[in-house]
Amino acid sequence: MATLDRRALLKGAAATGIVAGLATSTLARSAVAGDPDRSDAEIYGVPTADPLIEQRADPFITRRTGGMYYFTGSVPEYDRLVVRGAPTIAGLAAAAETVVWRRPASGKMGGHIWAPELHRIDGRWYIYFAAGDSDDVFRIRMYVLESPLPDPRDPAGWTLRGQIATEWDSFSLDATTFAHRGRRYLVWAQSEPEIAVNSSLYIARMDTPWSIATKPVRLTTPTRSWEIQGFRVNEGPAAIVRNGRVFLTFSASATDARYCMGLLTADAGADLLDRACWAKTPDPVFVTDERTRRYGPGHNTFTVAEDGVTDVLVYHARDYRDITGDPLYDPNRHTRVQKLYWHRDGTPLFGVPVGEGGPIVRLSPVDARDAYVRHEEGALRVQRDVRELASSQFRFVAAAAGDGTETIQSVDLPDRYVAVVGGTVRLDPVETAFHRVRGAGGVALRLAADPERYLLHDQGRLTVGSPGGARGRFLLS
Incomplete structure (x- = not known):
């Protein structure tokens, strides 16, 4: 019951422009997995x-x-x-x-x-x-x-x-x-x-x-x-x-x-x-x-x-x-x-002094919970011990279509997005829209242009393919 009360409190705070807090990165990940209704604002916490x-x-x-x-x-x-x-x-x-x-x-x-x-x-x-x-x-x-x-x-x-x-x-x-x-x-x-x-x-x-x-x-x-x-x-x-x-x-x-x-x-x-x-x-x-x-x-x-x-x-x-x-x-x-x-x-x-935009999140594959998605010279990797904080920070932004899909914007390169270009997942000026599919095991990211394909984690890289269990779900922190 206490969890439900806290969730209601957080949602009420968000509705009045008050951003509620987040405990720690570890708690954030478990909260997302156990609470698919947690908003990005609640995750970011400031x-x-x-x-x-x-x-x-x-x-x-x-x-x-x-x-x-x-x-x-x-x-x-x-x-x-x-x-x-x-x-x-x-x-x-x-x-x-x-x-x-x-x-x-x-x-x-x-x-x-x-x-x-x-x-x-x-x-x-x-x-x-x-x-x-x-x-x-x-x-x-x-x-x-x-x-x-x-x-x-x-x-x-x-x-x-x-x-x-x-x-x-x-x-x-x-x-x-x-x-x-x-x-x-x-x-x-x-x-x-x-x-x-x-x-x-x-x-x-x-x-x-x-x-x-x-x-x-x-x-x-x-x-x-x-x-x-x-x-x-x-x-x-x-x-x-x-x-x-x-x-x-x-x-x-x-x-x-x-x-x-x-x-x-x-x-x-x-x-x-x-x-x-x-x-x-x-x-x-x-x-x-x-x-x-x-x-x-x-x-x-x-x-x-x-x-x-x-x-x-x-x-x-x-x-x-x-x-x-x-x-x-x-x-x-x-x-x-x-x-x-x-x-x-x-x-x-500390990262970088962030620009304008909504709440910031970091993405961790469910099968690599202590690692983060980050960009490096356009490539997107899943890496532990990320010291270049800003390279692992993203914002979900409503896509121009207005159909509930979202693009994933880089925080430190705000003109770049997580994009699928020629079958390769990379950071690119081209915007790729995703459906964020929430579930108890994390968030799945389904391509808006191809509902049969999802963002996947594959041995330190990001790829796209059919739903793949833990490798196709992400925790947000």
Whole structure:
């Protein structure tokens, strides 16, 4: 009965534009096999509105607290702090926004207001943000607001706790905080004197939500080619603890199309204040994608979908490359969300910043449940250990005929489709329509043009032929 109730709840949420959550890839596959009525939106588990919120950069979405998600981010005017709330992530798009604090007309904190984050700590709300001064808008320092009220949208509760003091009185911003193994940490970006970069990343243990108790430890400084484009920048850290490790994403380079994300990793049992325990990926993990038309993705954070387990990547990006003037003053860095995937070795798979379209799925043959259909130079293969996430992501799109048939569109090559060309199954600009035949054992994909032929798995390849038992059924996750 609980399963039926949950299904009804999910369908009701989908009908109102609320996308319900999905547990894990493994649970997703078993759910499809046992529940043929599960929609692609339910499988994907996160909203597909893109952007989710327009003209809000440096986005931050809390985990659901007291039945609500709360959002904050930088506004294009850089003059105020805003908060909105909704019971679902999708609901944040249309939620009313409250101004909870405005910069003073002059003096300290009267300049640029950047990158707020909203955290619930010991029963109180805190906003970490960066502010410049009116006579020098780029004299950026980090500050903290506190509210004892249960609703962070209520401006009456907010009072200034003050500036976060670090080792140096220098350009500092993008403070984030997380708790791990009974200790709370602050991670931020700062320009350290005598280091010829714009900003590096630092970590320290906190003794209160507005102060640090230890000397800062420099975790990373921009040295690699993708970190020094336009500016030498490491900034915008965000922490997620999973699978026995602490992962720390960060953003690099100028805030135009060259903006991108890197990743630091430490063992969950390590001393996080020991710089040697952190390893940086040699290449960025999330970058501009010309094919999906998403430019300069970065300054990300993480939240969790309504199911309580599906991790969600929150970030901003533009939908055009060319910018007139200083990109810092281009208002169209929009808030976007997409599902964060995990590789079997426990590391995150970011894929590409996805373009417009409906829910995303991955296809696994029933006779190879731990493998995925992916494309490679036009060929379609079934492969385990897929690290190129986007090559294994697809969308079912209603075919032009309007007869209930669907095409299967590639996510990272949106002008290509799973197609049958001359008897060969490949990724191609030609669209092939399929009937999706749901059943307890998975989904069968029958060619609309030839009802006697189905998509089949054959030793790591996709072919077409007569119904073939498990090799002709797929699980969606």
